[in-house]
Amino acid sequence: MKNPAPTIENTPRYVQVGDGYAATLVVTGYPAEVGPAWLDPLLAWPGRLDVVVHLDPLPAPVAATQLRRQRARLESTRRDDAATGRLGDPLTDAAAEDAAELADRVARGESKLFRVGLYLSVHAQSVDELDDAVADVRATAASMLLDTQPATWRQLQGWTTCLPLATDGLNMRRVMDTEALAAMFPLASPDLPAPLPGEPAAAGGVLYGLNPASHGVVWWDRWTQHNANSVVLARSGAGKSYLVKLEILRSLADGVHVSIIDPDNEYLRLVDAVGGVTLALGAEGVRLNPLDIPPGDRRPQARTYRALFLHTLIAVLLGHQPPPTERAALDGAINTAYNNAGITNDPATWRRPAPLLRDVADALTAQDTAAGTTLAARLAPWTTGSFRHLFDGPTTTVPSGQLVCWSTRQLPDELRAPGMLLALDAIWRDVDTPVTAAPRRLVVVDEAWTLLRDGEGARFLARLAKSARKRRAGLAVITQDVGDLLGSELGQIVIANAATQILLRQAPQAIELVADAFGLTGGEARQLLSAGRGQGLLLSGTHRVAFDVVASPREHQLCTGDLELS
Incomplete structure (x- = not known):
């Protein structure tokens, strides 16, 4: 019916x-x-x-006639008052002068x-x-x-x-x-537009803050936009992590599952308070095997996808893409390592223990070729050397829950970007696994400049930004190094695929780059230069609105920027 x-x-x-x-x-x-x-x-x-x-x-003739009649009425009123001895009406005098001035402008074509x-x-x-x-x-x-x-x-x-x-x-x-x-125009409100007539009000979304111009509420739902991705750009100390923590806390109440890559242990207090799970990469006994095939993935290309990711990971470990001969040797060694472990393209074999990175290095050495031997030697720090602990064994645990935090603070600087990439890959394997009625998932990458400064890492992040929408997921990229994001083609892809863009206080050295990239007016650029902590602009398509972050005392306690140093 x-x-x-x-x-x-x-x-x-x-x-x-x-x-x-x-x-x-x-x-x-x-x-x-x-x-x-x-x-x-x-x-x-x-x-x-x-x-x-x-x-x-x-029309000009009609306007001139009406003005002449109006002036005649006003002037006759003034003369009648003077003739009868009444005091002049100030409103009538002002109207007569305005009418005379307007008639002159109309006659000259100025109005x-x-x-x-x-x-x-x-x-x-x-x-x-x-x-x-x-x-x-x-x-x-x-x-x-x-x-x-x-x-x-x-x-x-x-x-x-x-x-x-x-x-x-x-x-x-x-x-x-x-x-x-x-003076009426532009007909634009400093607030975000209300729903069109007949459309219901948004049922979801989170509070970002208050509009300082109108004192209106800035309420935004990233999940109703073209995609759920976002970028947050700000200089150090502008309050970007504080804002992101507030959005995470309020998104949890909306049923969103959140995964965080935390380089500085800024989110531990929040995670502990809401019963989330933290995995500290670099801690004793914590390992991630990049060759693991997700247990719930039954796609015939799953093994191939893991091999392709290992190519990306090794390029990040080495700092550049290996030469073609070494890439060919690596591809053969990956297939050999899987075959030796009894894992083929048959999904029934994927429950067997996956090979390790050192097994790939052993397969490279066993090829007895110059390319294979050279690449195995270059991988030695991560297979048998000082940096092996993150890869030296099967995956210890893959946390699950509504809020999961992957801490990379304990990793040495040389492993920070690979660690973030491994965490992103583990998160994405969970997001990419086909699940009936999958929840909305928000993936937060804080201090993304660590990954963006590496070509392969930036490429991986750009692929995730493009793929998130089809998997009910959103990618939130937060960085204080504006140049790494705006100064590369891959960074521009990340911005182009982010329907929600948030700009907080900017450094004078970067404001021109930011203004050109986001089409800011002169007033908006000056506003970002002088913005206080937690003040910024929310941009999405043709919509843009200023906001001041607001939080309850309990939220402030959980989201304040005191670092957890343990």
Whole structure:
């Protein structure tokens, strides 16, 4: 059975459209002078309010005739007052002077006249809410010296007037000149747009903060955008980790599963407080085997995918891609190591213990070729040398749960980027495994510059940014080194695939690069240079809004930046 079509009920005070209500107000009085963006208080009203302007240009001869008649009426009033001995009316004197000045500008072609209708359509979910909203909008308009009247008995015409039909059913106009109209524009609110008429309000999302310009709430749902990826760019100490921790905490309450790559143990307090799991890479007895095949993966290419990842990992370990001869030798050694372990392309064999990195090195040596021997020797630090502990054995544990933190603080600098890559790979193996009704997953990569400065690591991150949307996942990249992200083609790919972009305080040396990359205005660039801790811009497509981060005392306690040094 089909749903019945929405109905419209017309009453003297409002119209009911479907399950919503709307009331139209007509602006009947205006202040004598207006400044730039004088409609902003209405455009920033924290609710569903349509501000509609109908414009009709007046032909020059008609405008001149009307101005002449208006000046004649005003001048006759002034002369009559003088002849009868009454005191002059200051409003009449000011209106006469304004009319004379406007007539001069119209005669010289410096200004034009327009018939203008300004209407306000207020929306709510119930009649009581509508009455409160109408009273609030009228009070806001009164604070701007605008007189408003409800379109009583003409609410249906008022509702259609406020639709994008270019039809004015009320036809309650005032004459304005070009300067007053120009001060209306741009018709843009400093707040994010409300849902379109007929669309329900967003059920998810998290609170990012308050808009300092309008004091409105900045509420954002990354999961309703084109993709759930985000980038956070800020200089050190601008509050980027604080903001990300708040979003993680609030996303957990929304049912999102979160995995964090934490280079500085900044998230341990938060993880412990909410019952999350932490895996400290580099700690005694903690190992990750990059050749493990996910137990739940039954795709015939799973073994091939692991071989390709090992190519990427070894390029990161070495700092560059090996020469073609060494890559060919490595590919053969990987296949040999899998075959020696009894693991073929048959998924039934994938439960057997996977080979280790040292088994691949042994297979390289057994090839008895110059390329294989050279590559095995170059891999010695990670197979038999000082850095072997992370790879020297089967994977000890792969944590699971709604919040998992992969700490890389205990890794030496030489293993920091490979460790982040291994953690990302382990996270992504879990995300990439086909699961019925998989939860939404957010993967947070803090201090991503560690991975972005390496070509293969940046390439891997770019692939994840492209693939996340198809797997109900979002990739959040946080970095303070803006040059590593904006200065490379792969970094630009990460930004291009992030529907949510957050800019906090920027360094003067990087502001030009940031402004060019994100199309910032001069005012926005200056705002980012002088922004305080936790102040920034949220950008998504054509939407952009400033915000100040807000947190409850308990949230602040969990998200403050004191490092866990243990």
